[in-house]
Amino acid sequence: MGEILSLPFMQRALLGGILVGILASYYGVFIVQRGLSFLGSGLAHAAFGGVALGLLLGAEPLWVAAIFTIVVALGIAWVRLRTNLGGDTTIGIFFAVSMALGIVFLFMRKEYTNDAFAYLFGSILSVTERDLWMTAIVCVLSLFSWPLWKRWSYATFDRELAQSDRLPVVRDDYYLSILIAITVVAAIKVVGIVLIAAFLVIPAATARLMSPTFRLMTILSVLTGVVSAVCGLFLSYYLDVPSGATIILLQAALFVSAMILKTLFRHKA
C-alpha cells in the first residue's frame, strides 16, 4: 500500500481522482434534480471535440477542450433560454455537432491517434501535473462559489419563486454551466470521456435515494463520489483495467446497495 502511494503517477491520479470525485458528485446533485442527466453526455462529447481539436493543433488537449466545452455549455444554456426546445433536444444537437467536429479533427490530424485511448477511457498513468492545475482551478472557483449552493438549490426547487425573490437565476445558471463544463474536462483523464456522464449522475442518484433533504443529498453524493474514486483508482491499479470503468462499476454497486437498503427499510416501516 505505502509502496503505490510513493509512485508519483499514483499520487497525481489519487489527488486528481479525489478532487474530481468531489466536484462531479457535487454538481451532479443539481444535474440530477433538474432532470438534466443528459447534459453530462452532451458536455462529454463536447469535450471530445475539444480534445480532438487540441490534438490537431498540437496544443494542450485538455485546455483546448476546456474552452470548447465551456462554449458548448453556454450555447446549450442560451438555446434553452431562448427557445422552448426541451433540454434533451438542445443537448442532442450540440452533442452530435461536437462529436462530428471531433471526428473530422481526428481525421485531419492524419497521424495514428493512439493517445486518444486515454482520453476516451481514462487512465491513471496519464494524469499530468498540468491536468491537476485545471482541477485545482475548478476547485478554487467552486470553493468561492460555495454560497451559491443556496441559490442554485432554491432555483432548482422553483425557478420562478427564486426569481420573484430577486435571485439572478439566469446568471447563476450560466455560471453553473461553466463550472460543470470545466469539471467534465478535469475528469477526462481519470474517468474517460465515455463514462463521464455516469460519473456526474450516479453518486447524486444514489444520494437521492437516501436523503430526506437536499443538504443531505449533497453531502452523501460527495461522499459517494470520493469513496468510489479512491477505491476505484486502487482497484484499477491492481486489476490493470481502465480507471473510469472501475470507478463507475463501484458507483453502480453503491447505487444498487442503496436501492436494496431503501426497499428493505420500506418493508419494515
Place this chain on the structure above:
Amino acid sequence: MSEPAIRIDHLHVRFDEYYVLQDIHAEIQEESFVAIVGPNGAGKSTLLRTLLGLVIPTEGNVTIFGKEPRNVPADRIGYVPQIKTMDRSFPAQSIELVLTGLNRRWPWTKSKEDYEKALAALEKVGAAHLAKRALSKLSGGELQRVCLARSIVRQPRLVMLDEPATGIDAVGEADMYRDLELYRREAKATVVMITHDWHVAMHHADRVLLINQKQISFDAPSVALSEENLRRAFGHIGHEHGLLSLVKSNG
C-alpha cells in the same frame, strides 16, 4: 390620500409580437383585498408577474409602494405561486420551504431563531404538524398552506396569490381564506389574488377586477356585485352588451 399600494398606469405587455395586456390602469389602496378574475389566457398571471418584477412592461409603468417592482425590498412582498411550477420531487421538509421565505435562499443550516419564526408561521395557518413532513408527501391543500406560511413568514405588506385554491377541497379552501384574512387584518396588509371562482371573489375580496381580452373590462367593489350580475358577466365575457348592462345596473 396616501400613496396606493399598487399603481398601474398605461401598462402594455407584449410577448414577441403579441400583446397580452393592453392599456391597463388601476390603483390598489393599502389594506384592500382585490380579486382578479377572468378567462384562461386573459393575462392574469402576466399582470401578477409584472407586479412582481418578473415581467418588464413593454410600455407604461407599474409601481409598488411608490417604487418600481424590482426596487421594492423583497421582504415587503409575499408571493404564493401556482404550485404546479414547483419540483414536487425535491427532497425537502416543509419547514425548509418556509425558511426560503425568510432568507430568500435555500437553507443549508437553520438558526434557532429562524426555525422558530418559520414554525410560528406554519402554526398560523394550522400546519405546524407538517413542519418535518417531506414536501413530496404533502397533499395539494397541505402544500398550499405551507406556501401561504412561506409568504407570510416575512411579514409582507403585500401578499399576491396566483390561483391558490387549485387542487384544494372546499374545507381546505375555506380554511386558507380564513388564515389569509386573519393575516391581512393583523398585519394591515394588502392582498391581490387571482381566482377562477366568482363566489370567492365576491365573498372574500372587497374589489373585483375582471381581465378579459387584454384589458380590465370591469372593476367594481364586490358589494356592488349581485350574484345575478356576476353570472351574467361570466356568461357574457366578450359580449359588449353584457358588460354594458352590468355596469349600468351597478350605476
